[in-house]
Amino acid sequence: MPRDTIFALSSGSGPAGVAIIRLSGPAAFDSATKLCGGLPRPRQMGLRRLRDPADASLIDEALVAVFPGPGSFTGEDVVELHVHGSVAVIRHIAAVLGEMPGLRGADPGEFTYRAFEAGKLDLVEVEALGDLLAAETRVQARLAQIHQQHLHRAAEDWRRQMLELLALTEAGIDFSDEADVVTQLDSQVERDIAALMAQMRAAAATFSHAERMRRGFRVAVMGPPNAGKSTLVNTLAARDIAITSPIPGTTRDSIEVHLDLGGLPVTLIDTAGLRETLDSIEQMGIARAEVAAASADLVLWLSPDDMPAGDYSAPVISIRSRSDEMSHQSRVEHAGLAISCHTGAGLQDLIGLIRKRAESALMNCQSDMIVAHERQRRAVLDAADALDAALSCPEAMPELRAEEIRRAVRAVERLVGRIDCEEILDAIFSRFCIGK
Ligand SMILES: Nc1nc2c(ncn2[C@@H]2O[C@H](COP(=O)(O)OP(=O)(O)OP(=O)(O)O)[C@@H](O)[C@H]2O)c(=O)[nH]1
Ligand SMILES: [Mg+2]
Missing domain, CATH: 3.30.1360.120 (Probable tRNA modification gtpase trme; domain 1)
Incomplete structure (x- = not known):
């Protein structure tokens, strides 16, 4: 038909x-x-x-x-x-x-599915295409276009190396009565397996980097009530996202806003002002603020009266807020960063500081190749584990070693979708919508 x-x-x-x-x-x-x-x-x-x-x-x-x-x-x-x-x-x-x-x-993703079926794209490239279509910032587009392309090429290279190692191991089996040849081969094969395994483990470790690129650099805006936290978030987002008012304790829920800061994905989190309170809803808001700070890559501590920042696991930038209300004298004497959302004073400096931190967190991956998805990470680690098992096979059992190398090859083939991909295809293609 x-x-x-x-x-x-x-x-x-x-x-x-x-x-x-x-x-x-x-x-x-x-x-x-x-x-x-x-x-x-x-x-x-x-x-x-x-x-x-x-x-x-x-x-x-x-x-x-x-x-x-x-x-x-x-x-x-x-x-x-x-x-x-x-x-x-x-x-x-x-x-x-x-x-x-x-x-x-x-159907959703059907054009891409047909491209995959026709061998035009492998599974890593399909995932990269999905990431590119979903990318909102340049960093995220880069993750899809460059880093995953490197992974696609690396996977082919890993597979080729593994097949060579397999051939050498099998040759060792054939020559097993010539002890000298076998020993020489064995030590070379073992060195190569160990090197490949290390390379793959390092690749799998880049996954955390990809996650950060995808979810963005998280910045929690913390401080006492009425410090101007929500006003700052609205100003940086250039949108009226959070309610602001002179009533202390206005913000209760943590509100997340995604920004594109010069190509870098940054998530700002507006939080409830921190203070002792008997109001149970405000207490819940404060608990959420602490959770937001714990998950943040950076805390902006805002205070209109230089109240010292709390203790956070993330680095903190302390900022004197509402600087337009300071006397001229204290403004001149103030050593740290001071901002005013009413006059715009200090905001460019603050944006510059956030950008610098985001840039060093998002762009400092040493490797060109990045494992971007949990599925990819699992397959790469499975292959590395199989190589590890191949290394610990007793010398007298080269058949066992060959079998472990074959297991590593299969894991790389799963990575690119050559085999065993039926059950994961649905999950991958369901991310696409109609027309893609
Ligand atoms: N003069 C001056 N007032 C400001 C500035 N930023 C905010 N405000 C005012 O300060 C009050 C509190 O601002 P919010 O942004 O709601 O403060 P918040 O820190 O979010 O407060 P909570 O949500 O209650 O914790 C509002 O009346 C704002 O208009 C500023 O730079 N200068
Ligand atoms: Mg607020």
Whole structure:
């Protein structure tokens, strides 16, 4: 049975200047021809009038591009219709395509799934693509585009090295009556296995770095009530996110705001002001503030009267807030950072300080290759554990060592999705939405 041809809106939903509807599958060219009259040459855009085949009425004027399989993203025949980003136009085209034989709307992630099935992307690349589509800051895009590409290449390299080690180990089995040859081979193989294992363990350790890049650099804004914490969070986010008021104890819940600070993902956490209180809800808010501080990478301690900061596991920047209320004399004499959200004084310095800290926390990974997902980390560690087991096999049992190396190869094959991936595919592709 021929497989379905799928279609979906692959750009964001309208209204917009342009919307891209993508078709993939054996009926893509025929269906698009019915809409467009004729198709442009492969990989060249052509201007076409799209007409409803039912009554030849004009739907839209569009730029059309065709990508014949197997040299396309999905490996199948692909057509892209670059139409005006009008909800009416998009709906009309979807209705017309839905009526055509062999065509149906794509499921979430189905284009990418077909690319994976056709061997255009391995599983690491699929995950990287998902991360790129979800990236909100340059650092996060970099994680997807550069670091995971390195992992994709490293995985191929690891597998190649393992197969060589396997071949050498098996050669040792064949030569097992020639003791000299075997001993020489063994010590070389052991050194190589140990080096590969160390490399893979180091790679797995980069996962914590990826997590930080994904969740952002966490900054808890702490201090006594009325210090101006919520006002600062609103000012830095340039949005009215948290309620501010002259009543001490306004903020109760911890509120998280995601910022893009010059390409760096930073999460600001507004918290309840710290004080002794009998109000049970405020007490809960203060407990939440302490939790936020404990999970933060940096604490901004705000106080309008230089109250000393509490003890935190994260580094603390102490800031004198509401500096516009200070006398001229005390402002001149004040040694540390002072800010005012009313006049904007000191805010650029503060942003600079946060950026510097975020940059050194997010960009200090020594390795180009980063293991970005728990699934990837598990597979890399499984492979390293198998290599460890291969190393501790008794010398007299090279068959056992070969079996452990084969186990390591299988773990790397799971990493890239060559084997055993059925049960994890759903989890991975469910992160994608329709049209991707
Ligand atoms: N003069 C002056 N007033 C400020 C400044 N920042 C905030 N305020 C005022 O200080 C009061 C308290 O501000 P908030 O931002 O609600 O303070 P908070 O630290 O979040 O307070 P809690 O949520 O109660 O812990 C409000 O009336 C603000 O308008 C500032 O830079 N200068
Ligand atoms: Mg507040």
